[in-house]
Amino acid sequence: MKNIFIAILLSGFCLLKAQEFKAYQFYDKKGNETGTEKLINELAEYDVVFFGENHNSSINHWLQLKVTEALVAKKNGQVVLGAEMFERDNQPQLNKYLAGKMDAKTLKDSARLWNNFATDYKPLVDFAKDRKIPFIATNVPRRYASQVSKEGLESLNNLTAQDKTYMARLPVKVTLDTPGYSEMKKMMGDHAEEMKVMNFVSAQAIKDATMAESILKNLQAGKTFIHYNGNYHSKEFGGIYWYIKQQKPNLKIAVISVFESEDPELKVPEKDYIPTNFNLVIPEDMTKTY
Template sequence: MRKIAITFLFLLTVLVNAQELKVYQIYNQKEKKVDFGKMISELSKYDVVLFGEHHNNAVNHWLQLETTKALYQKKNGQITLGAEMFERHQQEALTSYLTNKTDDKTFQSSTNLWQNYKTDYKPLVDFAKEKKLPFIATNVTRKFASYVSKNGLSSLDTIADTDKKYIAKLPFEIDYDAPGYPEMIKMMGDHAGLRAKQFVAAQALKDVTMAESILLNQKSGNLFIHYNGDYHSKSYGGIYWFLKKANPNLKIAVIEVLEAQDGTLSIDKAKDESYVPTEFIIVFPSASPKTF
C-alpha cells in the first residue's frame, strides 16, 4: 500500500510539473491572465487584428496559426488574411497559388520568399488555400523602402507611374513622435541626424502601405487578421497609427508579444521602458525554439 501511495505521489508531481511547463501566457490590457478561448471570443468582435511576432519564434508562429483557425470557426469563415512578409508586387503569384493556377514548387521557386517561409508562413498560406480565403500581400515592394532609407521620401517622386501601385498613395504624413519612431531614432544614436529620419521614413512607408492594403481589403462584418513584426504595431504605433488616422472608427486589436528571460512568463519580467499594454499581450519564454 505504501508503495502504491509513493508511486501515486510521484506521478502527481510529474503531472504538476508538466502542467507548469507552459510555452506561452496571454494577458489582457489590464495585465490579467486570460485563456486562449477568452482571447478568441474578444478578438472576434474587432474589424482588424494586428498580430505581432518575433520573426524567428516558432511558438509565436504556431499560435498565429491556431488563432487563425479558431477565429475562422468563430466568424463562420468571414475572415481575410494579410501579412508583412508578402509585398504588393507578389500578390499575383500568391493568388495564383491560392487558386491552384500554379503549384507549390512553382510558387516558391519563382517568388522571393522569406527564409523561414516553409516553416512559419506556408502553414498560414495553405490554410487560406484550403478554406478559399483571401490572403493579401500588404507590404511595400522592398526596393522602394530601400530608396527612401538611402535618399529620403523625395526619391519616390522618380518612380514610374506603373510602380506606384506598390506603395501607399503619396503624399502621406509622418509623425516622428508616433509610438516606436523615437525609439528607432534613439537606437541609431544622437549623431545619426538625417540618416535616422530617412530610416524612420522607410519604416513609415512600410507601415502606411500595409495600413492602406488592409483598408482596401477590409469588408464590413469581416475580420482582417494581419501578421507583422511586433515593431510594426506595438504600443499602438506603426500600422495601427496609420489605420486610425485613415479611419478613426475602425475597431482594431493589437496583439503584442514579449519574451521573458527567466522562464516564468511573468509580464513584469518581460516588459521594458517602451512597453504600452495593448488588447492582448502574449509572453513567450526566451528559450522558445527558433526557426533561424
C-alpha cells in the first residue's frame, strides 16, 4: 500500500514537472511560429511598426520593451518611438523629460499621463531617454476627441488655428469601410441614433488620423518608427494603419496584433482571429497591471 501511495505521488510530480508554462508566442501571418530573433530581423526592414497592446497586460508591455531594445540594437539606434498614450500638446513636457531638464514628478504634474504610466510606459520612455532616441506624442488631446463624440467632427472647425495644430488636418475622412469602424457601429446596436453612432466613430477617427499624421511628420529616412497603441487602433490593418496608407500607400508597415488565449500551449486561436503581419498570443490569465 505504501509503495502504491509513493507511486501515485511520483506520477503526479512527473506530470507537474512535464507541464510547460508559456508566457507568449509570436506567429506570422500564415500561422507559423516565429522566434524573437527572426521577428526582430524582419521588423528591421519596415518603415513603421505598430505594436498593439492590451493596455493592462504585463507581458504585453514587457515584450514591447524587449522588442524595442533588440530592434534598436539591430538598427544601431536608427529608430523613432511614439505612442498613443501621449497627446500632441504634451510634446514639450515630454521633450524636457527626455533631455533631462524635467524630472519624473514634474512630468507627472504637468502632462496628462495615463494612470499606469509608471509601470507600463515609463520604462519605454526612460529607455528612449538613456539612448537619446526621439519619442513622439502622437495622439490628439482627449478634450477634442470628447468634443467630437458629443458634437460631431464638424465642431472642430470652430477651434482656433493653434488648437488645430494638435490634430490631423481637417477635414478628416470617416468611413465605415475602414476595418474596425463597422464593428464599433455594431457594438452600439441597431437602435442607436445614427448621428450618435457616427460621432462615436468619428471620435475614434480623429485619434487614428492624428496619430497617422504624427507618424508621417516624424518619419526619418532609414529609421524605423515604432508605435505603441491599443490593439484596436491597428488591428486588421485598420485605424492608424489605414490612414497612413491613404497618404503613403508604398510605405512598408508592419502590424503586431495581440490575442489572449486560455490554451496553455498558446496555439493560434480558433475564434475571432484575424491575423496581421505578426501576431502575439498571450495567456488570458496573465497578470494585469490594473
